[in-house]
Amino acid sequence: MPPEDKRTLLLIVDMLSDYSFPDAEQLLENAERPARHIRQARDAADTAGVLVVYANDLHGLWGGSRQQVCERALNGRRPDLVTPLLPRPGDAFMHKGHHSAFYGTPLAHLLHEEQIEEVVLAGQVTEQCILYTALDAHVRHYAITVLRDAVIALDRELGDAALRMMSRNMSARVLTTRQWHNAIP
DSSP states (O other), rough: OOGGGSEEEEEEESOOOOOOOOOHHHHHHHHHHHHHHHHHOOOOOOHHHHHEEEEOOOOOTTTHHHHHHHHHHHHHHHHHHHHOOOOOOOOOEEEEESSSTTTTSHHHHHHHHOOOOEEEEEEEEEIIIIIIHHHHHHHOOEEEEEEEEEESSSSSSHHHHHHHHHHHOOOOEEHHHHHHHOOOO
């Protein structure tokens, strides 16, 4: 079955942030353009009927709700990056403790229930949470697409290396948002 015929999910990782963590400044240096591409990917997903899921680190807000995570991000350093990416009422939302969107979340169950075959990744940080989520998707036999212009790296060299690893070791498709949009029905 060609990739465009697979049941697909767009997974937006860690974009609801107040950017108060170590290395946030370094991450923010290159965040604006990828954030716009993430919004474009979400819009393309909506047009194509692709399920959109958010997985977001708690950053110590263990008793926090989806609303509290969003409010904290909106009150943080870069609400301009957060506002266009806020989850809508129909979007799935998962709290994650650290790194992989699979770890300690119901993501695997959701993928099974929705009969998803392909996980499309966007968000931050390329060489950490995106890479670890891709690895967890790979070992669960999901096809992986990473939107290279919709991920944000802390370190450009490590981010590029992570994209190469996902492509070579996990058979991930590494596409631009436009390429992915043109490939979905």
